[in-house]
Amino acid sequence: MPVPTVDTYENDDEDMVKKQTLTAADAVRALPVNRDVIDLRDRYYVPSLVPLRADVVPNHTDLNIRDQFDEGACTGFALAAVVDCQRRREGLPGHVSTRMLFEMARLHDDLPDPEAAGSTLRGALKGFFHNGVCDEVDAPYLLGADATGWDLDIETAHKARDVTLGSYFRLNHEINDYHAAINEAGAVIASGKIHAGWARPKNGVIKRSSRIEGGHAFAIVGYTRDGFLVQNSWGPRWGGFQNMPGVALWSYEDWFEHVEDAWVLRLAVSSPSAFDVKYARNHAMFRDAKVAASAFAPRRQDIHGHFMHLDDGQFVSRGRYTQNKASLDETAKLIKSGGTGRNETPDYRHLLIFAHGALSNKTAVAKRIRAWSKVYKKNGIYPIHIMWETGFNSDVVDVFYDLLFKTRNLMGEDADHTDARLEEMAGPLGRKLWRDLKVTSGLTFAPGTQGGEGIRDLVKAARQAPELQVHFASASAGVLLLAELADVMQQLKVPLASANVMAPACNLDHYNNRIRPHLGQTIQHLYQYSLIDQRECADTLDIYSKSLLYLVSNALEPQKGTPMLGMETGLQALAGPDLDGLPAQHSVYFAGRDRKQTDAKSHTGLDRDLKTMNHILQTIVGGQTGGVQAFSQGHMQGY
Template sequence: MVSKRQADTRPRRVLDARRDTLDFRDRMYQPSLVEVPTRIALEDYQAHGVPILDQGQEGACTGFGLATVANYLLRRRKVVPDATPVSPRMLYDMARRYDEWPGEAYAGSSARGAMKGWHKHGVCAESAWPYKLKRGATGGLTQARVQDAQQRPLGAYLRVNHKDLVAMHAALAEVGILFATSMVHAGWDEVGEDGLISPRETPEGGHAFAIVAYDAEGFWIQNSWGPDWGRQGFARIAYADWLRHATDVWVARLGVPVQLAAPAQSAAAAASAPSGAAKTSFAALRPHVVSVGNEGRLRPGGEYGLSEEELATLFREDLGQTLAAWPKKRVLLYTHGGLVSEAAALQRLAEYRPALLEGGVYPLAFIWKSDYWSTVSNILQDAVRRRRPEGAFDAAKDFLLDRLDDLLEPVARQLTGKAAWDEMKENALAASRQGGAAWRVVRHLAELAQAEKDLEIHLVAHSAGSILLAPVVGLLNAAGLKIRTCTLWAPACSTELFKREYLPALNKGGIEDLAVYALDDATEQDDHCAQLYNKSLLYLVSHAFEARQRIPGLQAGTPLLGLQHCIAADAELAALFGKNGGARLVLAPDKGRAPLSSARHHGDFDDDPDTVRSTFARILEAKPAQLGAISFGRSASSLREQRRQLELKGR
C-alpha cells in the first residue's frame, strides 16, 4: 500500500464520466446456459498485449475506456485480427455527440453516448486521429477519418445489469471484456503494486474503464491512468465496493465492415437509414450536409452533426477539392420543407446527389429538424376529438362536413399550432443571423469565391425551406455573390417575406433567374392534412398558423407565396409572374406534353421526377430530357403514412 504522502503527490484526476439517463430502448443482456468459469485469470487477458492507455489529466475516460475494449476485440477477432490501436479522441468526441445533453460545451460523457458513437460511425486508428493533435492539424471528422473508421464498426451492443453479478460473469466469459463506469473514491488513488483497491464510502466522481477478468474476490479492471498505476495499469475492485459504486456496464461485439455505395459504411448505420440513404454511405453524404439546430446554429450532435471546425474542413477539403477539378463551378444550397423528417431529407439528398455531381453541381443541404408533420397531425386529431363525440360523423351531420375546416382552424391555432409554427420560423430565420449556420456557410462561400471567380450559386427550397433561405439571399448579395437560379417549390413563406427578401434581389440582379412551383388552386383545395383538414398545409398555415388568421366571411388569412390565389390577388406579384414578368410560375400538375411538374399534393414536389428534373435542367442550362434518370425510393415516414391511411380506410 502506498503512503499518504505518496497519495497526496499523485496527479489530480478529472472524474467526469456521467451515468446514463434512463432509456427504455436499451437492449438488455440475458445470460445464456454457456458454462461460466469459476475465475478468469488476469494473466490470460494480459497475454493478448492490449495497450495500457494514459489519459493524463484529461477528462476523456469514456473514450480511453472504450478504446481499450475496441483494442481487445480487434486483436481477438478470429478472422483478420487487427492490432492497430484505435483513436480514443474519436470515441470521446462522438460520445459527446450522442449524449443526452445538448451541444458539446461541457466536460465528460456517458457510456451510452460512447457506445452510440462507435455504433454510428465506427472508430478510426489512433494514427488517423491522435488524441493530441500537432500544431496546425485538422480536428473533428474528416473524410479520411470517416472512411478509416468504417473499417472498425461496432455490431451488437447490450446493457448489462451492473447489480447482477451472474449476468456480469456470464457476459465477461462470453465476450472477454466489458465497458463500465463507476463512481470513484480515494481508494483508487492508493492502489499499490498488488492492484487491490481499498473500499471507501465517499465517491469523488465518475470514471470509465474496462473490466477484463474476475475471481472470487472481485473484478479486475484495466484503467487508462498509465502503466505506473496499480498493478501495471490494472486493479481489482471488490464485489461489495463494485455493487456500492457501479453505474453502467455494456457488452459488445464487432460488426462486419461492408461495402455499400463507395466509400464504405457500417451495416449498422445502413440498417436504420431510409431506403435511398441506405444505398449511399454516411461518408458519401456527410460532406453535403449542414446540420442546423436550435436558434439556427450549427448542430454538433447526432450522426450528421457538424462543428465550426468541421464546416471549415468541408469547404477546404471536400467542396474545395471537388470544385477545383470541375471546369464550371456550381454550388447548390438546398433546404427541405417543414413536413420532412431528418431521415427523409437525407434520403432526398442521397437521391439528388448522383445527378447533380454528374452534372458538375455540388449540393449542400441545410438539414434542420423541422418535422412539422407529426405536430400538425397531432394538433388536428386533438382538435377533432374536442369538437365531436366519440365515433364518426353520422349521416345526419353530413351537410356540416364542408364547415369542418372552419371549425378546425381556430381550434388548431389555439392547440399550439401557431406557437409551433412561429418557433419553426424563428429557428429558420435565426440561421442567417451572426453565428448562425447559414451565416457561416455564406462566409465560407465568399472566401471560396475569392479563389473561384466564376463560382455559380443556386438555391432550391421546398415549403418552409423558403423561409430559411429568405435572408440567405441578402447575405449572399451583400458578400458580392449573385444567385444564378432560385427555385421555390410550394413556398410557405408569406408574400410579405418574399417582397422583403427575394424581390429586391431579383429587381437588382442579385437573383438572375427565379421560378416558383405551386399547385393550382383547385388541386390545392383537393389536398388534405392527415385526412382531417380538407385542404393543403399551405391553406392551414395561411388560415390558422400565421399572424393574421382567417375569420370566415370577415377576414382572409395571411397571403403565402405558394398559394396561387394569393399571387393572383396581389397586383405586383401577378405582374411579376405574368406573361411578361421577371419570374416564372409553374402550376402543377402541368398538363403539357413535357410537364415541368406533376405534383398533386403539397409534399410531392421534392420527389416528383418532373419537378426535380426541370429544376436541375435550369441549373445545368439543359433540357429536362437530357438529364439522366432520377429514382426516388419510399422513405420510412412515407411508408408509415401509407399504413396509417390504410388503417383509416379499414375502420
C-alpha cells in the same frame, strides 16, 4: 491473495452529492459518467455452453495503459481499451483514437441535460457504431487548448471506416454472464459507482468503501477466483495487480454493490466500401415503405459535409448532427478546390443550397440528404442542406391537434363550419408561432451570426472555384431563406443561377418586396412548383379539411385569406388568371396541369415526385441528365 478491506463513513448520503472527482495516481480524476437509461431495444448477451477458463489474466505487454488526466473522457478510453483488445486478438497492430471515440460519444448521447459533462456507455457505443474509429495517430489525445475545437474532418471520417462496430450486447448483472463474455470476447466495457477505495489500490487490489465519489467507465480485461481485472485510464502509476501497471483487482463483492452498466462487443469485418449499406433492401424495415420512411436516422458520417445545422443563426453544437466552424471550413475548402482533387477536371460544377420546410425536422432532412446526395454528386452538384430549427413542427402541430379535439367536442365532428372555428381558435397562438418562424428565417443568414458568416464563407469559396455556379432549392417555408441568401449573394456580387421553390409558403408582400427585386439580377431565374387548386383543396390535413397553405393563409397570416405565393389562387391574385403579370424570369409549373415537369398529389409529395425532382435537376445542370444520372423511383423512398 490480498483480501479487500472495507472502509465505512458516516453521512454517506452527504458524500454522494460531493463534486464528482477523486484524487488518484497524483491527479484529480473527473467522474462524470452517467448511467445508461432503460431502452427496450437493447439486445442482451446470452452465454453459450462453451466451457469457461478458471481465470483470464491478460499479458501485460499487450495492454496500452492510457491516461485521461483530468478530463472526463473515460468512456472513450474504456472503449478504446476494449477495441484494442479485440484487434490484438486478430493480430492487428496499432491503437485506436480515444479522442474520436469520446467526441462521438458526446454527439450521440441523449442526456436529459445536454450541458452535462461526460457521457454514457451507450453513447460511446452508438458513436462508434455510426462513425467507426480512426487510428490514434490520426486523432491523438491532446489536452487543453490543443484539444479545443477538434472535429471529424472528411479525411479522418473515411479512415475511421476501417474499424467499425459489429455486434454489441448489454450484460445482465450476473457473474456467470460476465465470465462468459470475457472468456468469449476478451474484454467488456463497464461503468460503476467509484468510491474512495479506487484512489490507491493496495497491492493492486481495490479496497472496498461505501464513500461514493462519482461515476466512471473502464474496461474489464480478465478475472480470477477473487474478482474482475480492471484496466483503468489513470496512467501506469495506478493499479499494479500482479505487477501489471494500470490494472487492479475489483472484488466480486464490490462489483455486486457498485457496478452500473456493462456491454460486450465484437468488431465488424473491415469493409469500408460497405459502410453505407449495413442493411439489404429485403431487410424487414424495407419491405414496407412506411416502415422504411421511419427507419433509423442517418449517421452524421452519412451526411458529413452536406448540411448546416442552425438555430437562430447559431450552430447547433450538440446532438447527432452537430455543426461547428471547423467542419464548415472543411466544406468550403472542398468547394473552393472544385472537389477531391483526384481528377484533372473539377468534380463539381454546381453548388446547391437546399432549404427544407418548417415541418421537416433534422432527421427528416438527414434522410433526404442520404437519399439524394449520390445523384446530385454524379451530376457535378455539391449539395448543402439547411437544417434550421424553427420549433414550428412540434409546437404548432400539438397546439392544433389540441384545438381540433376541443372544437369537435363543442361542435361535433361533422359540423360544416369546424374549419372556420379551428381557424378562429388557432389564430392567436398560431400567428405568434408563424411570426417567430419568419424572425428565425431572418436570423439564419444574418450578418454576425455563425450561420451568416458560414454561408458567406461558402459563397466566397464558390466564387473562387473554377466555373462553379450557385443554385437554391426549397420546400414550403424554406422559401423564406431565398431572400436572405439573395441578399448575401448580392453583397458578394455572386449570381444565383437558379432558384427552385416547391409550394412556397410566403405571402405576396414577401415575394414582391424581398424576392421579385432580385429576379433577373442576383436570381437569374426562379422556377416554382405548385398544386392546382383542386389538388390543393384535396390535400387535407388530419385536423383540417384543406391544405396546410390554406391553413397558413386563413389562420396564421395577419389577415384571413392572405394570398400565398405557393397557391394557384394567390398567383392569380398576383399576376392574373393566366399569370401574364409574372416576370419573364419566374416560371410556374402546376402539378395536375404541367405533367411533364411535375405531377405531385400533395405538398409533401413534391420532393417525392420523380418528375419534379428531375426537372429541378435539369434546371441546375442545363438539361444534361439521363440514364443513371437522373433520379429513379428508388431515390424517392426512405424519407
